[in-house]
Structures are given as structure tokens and as C-alpha cells.
Amino acid sequence: MNMTSPPFGHRSLLHLMRLASPTLPVGAYAYSQGLEWAVDQGWVCDEESAADWTQGLLTHTLCRLDVPVLARFYTAWRRQDTLVVEYWSTFLHASRESAELQCEDQQLGMALARLLSELEIPGASVWMTHPEASFANLFAFAAVRWTIPLPETAIGYLWAWVENQTTAAMKLIPLGQSAGQRLLSRATEIIPEVVQQGLQIANDEIGAFAPGLALASTRHETQYSRLFRS
Numbered sequence: 001m002n003m004t005s006p007p008f009g010h011r012s013l014l015h016l017m018r019l020a021s022p023t024l025p026v027g028a029y030a031y032s033q034g035l036e037w038a039v040d041q042g043w044v045c046d047e048e049s050a051a052d053w054t055q056g057l058l059t060h061t062l063c064r065l066d067v068p069v070l071a072r073f074y075t076a077w078r079r080q081d082t083l084v085v086e087y088w089s090t091f092l093h094a095s096r097e098s099a100e101l102q103c104e105d106q107q108l109g110m111a112l113a114r115l116l117s118e119l120e121i122p123g124a125s126v127w128m129t130h131p132e133a134s135f136a137n138l139f140a141f142a143a144v145r146w147t148i149p150l151p152e153t154a155i156g157y158l159w160a161w162v163e164n165q166t167t168a169a170m171k172l173i174p175l176g177q178s179a180g181q182r183l184l185s186r187a188t189e190i191i192p193e194v195v196q197q198g199l200q201i202a203n204d205e206i207g208a209f210a211p212g213l214a215l216a217s218t219r220h221e222t223q224y225s226r227l228f229r230s
Contacts, residue, residue, distance in 0.1 A: 008152060009147070012152075013152075016148045016156045020159045020163075024160070026112050026115065027229075028160070029164065031228055032165075032168040032172070032227075034100075035165060036168070036226055036228045037220040038216045039169075040223065046173065047173075051183055053169075054183060054187060058191070058194050061213060063198045066157070068199065068201040073088055074150050077144040090132055092134050093105070093132040098214055098217040098218045100218070100221045105136075110128055110133045112138035113126075113127035113133060116145075139156075140153065150199070154198065158194060162183075169183065
């Protein structure tokens with residue numbers, strides 16, 4: 001029986017699935033990125049508003065900030081240029097609009113660095129305690145080490161984010177499993193375009209503007225009753 005080969009190697013594909021899996025032990029499930037406060041305030045209250053929230057952040061934040069910076073990390077790691085990695089680490093940390101978002105990014109990055117170090121991947125351990133560690137940086141680092149192409153790396157990064165946001169929405173609103181799958185289906189329609197646009201953004205065009213996310217995340221830091229970490 002003839003089988004069509006995947007666009008990159010089977011092993012690299014499996015490594016990408018591993019990085020994007022909700023079972024990746026980095027603790028992403030503990031964060032809602034302001035969604036919990038948005039639900040508390042009634043901004044997000046049903047499947048449609050959850051889709052608007054998720055797709056809005058995909059197109060206005062991750063497309064214009066996370067994806068292009070992820071690409072810079074990826075290129076820097078391929079060239080083994082640690083000075084460029086440090087530059088974009090500082091840039092991304094400064095671009096997070098609240099202490100909560102900075103803390104989340106740092107904790108996820110450190111956790112992924114710890115995992116990669118335990119898997120005996122050289123160069124990961126230094127990021128276990130780095131004050132500007134980020135999930136995007138370590139995700140790109142792992143992708144380079146596992147020879148995952150950049151476009152697929154970006155798709156996997158966005159998918160991990162969407163799946164986590166969908167899970168949070170299902171708990172908070174709450175939504176059923178079918179509604180969660182519909183949210184994921186809608187995300188799959190725009191992720192390829194988000195990646196394509198994000199990878200074309202020039203250095204001086206990188207930056208996100210999402211005041212709703214900034215406000216929600218900041219208010220969540222002192223929200224009285226919470227399911228998710230701040």
C-alpha cells in the first residue's frame with residue numbers, strides 16, 4: 001500500500017506533537033491569561049464570545065508578537081547566536097503587559113528548560129533559572145534540537161496555546177466537550193494564516209496591542225476567587 005510521506009520526518013512530527021501536547025509537564029493548565037477575569041466580568045460568557053476572545057488574541061497578539069519572536073529565537077538557535085537569543089528574550093519579557101503574563105511566560109520557560117535538561121539536551125539547563133526565560137524561546141530551542149521546521153514549530157506553538165485557552169473556557173463558562181471541539185475547529189481555520197502573516201513581520205513591526213488582555217490579566221492578579229494561577 002502506498003502512503004504519502006509527511007512534510008517532515010516522522011520523528012520530528014512526533015517531537016512536535018510532544019511539544020504541543022497538554023501532557024507536556026510545564027504547568028500551562030494552571031493559567032488562563034486573563035480569561036478568568038473576562039468570564040467573571042461577563043466579557044466572555046458563551047461559546048461565541050469565547051471564540052471571539054481566542055481568535056482575537058490569535059490575530060492581534062500571537063500573530064504580531066509571539067510568532068515573529070518565536071521565529072527570531074528559532075533562527076538564533078540554529079546559528080547558535082546566544083546574544084540574539086538574549087536580545088529577543090529581553091524584548092519578549094518587556095512586551096508582556098502585566099506581572100502575571102511575565103510570570104507565566106517565565107515559569108513555563110523554566111519548566112520546559114528543566115524538562116529538556118532532564119532529557120539530557122545540551123544547553124537547556126542555563127534557562128532553568130534565567131530571569132527572562134520564556135516558553136517561546138525554549139519551544140524554539142527544542143524545535144531546533146529536534147529538527148522541526150519553523151512553520152510547523154509555529155503551528156504547534158499556537159495549537160498548544162489554543163488548546164489551553166479552550167480548556168480554560170470549558171471550565172470557566174462552562175462549556176461542554178462538543179463546544180470545546182467547535183472552538184478548536186474554528187481555530188484551525190485561522191492558525192495557518194496567522195502563522196503565514198506572523199513569519200513575514202519585520203523586526204520594526206513586531207509588537208501587540210491588546211488592552212483588553214492587559215486589563216483582564218492585571219485585574220486577575222487580585223481577583224478574589226480564582227481557579228487559575230496568577
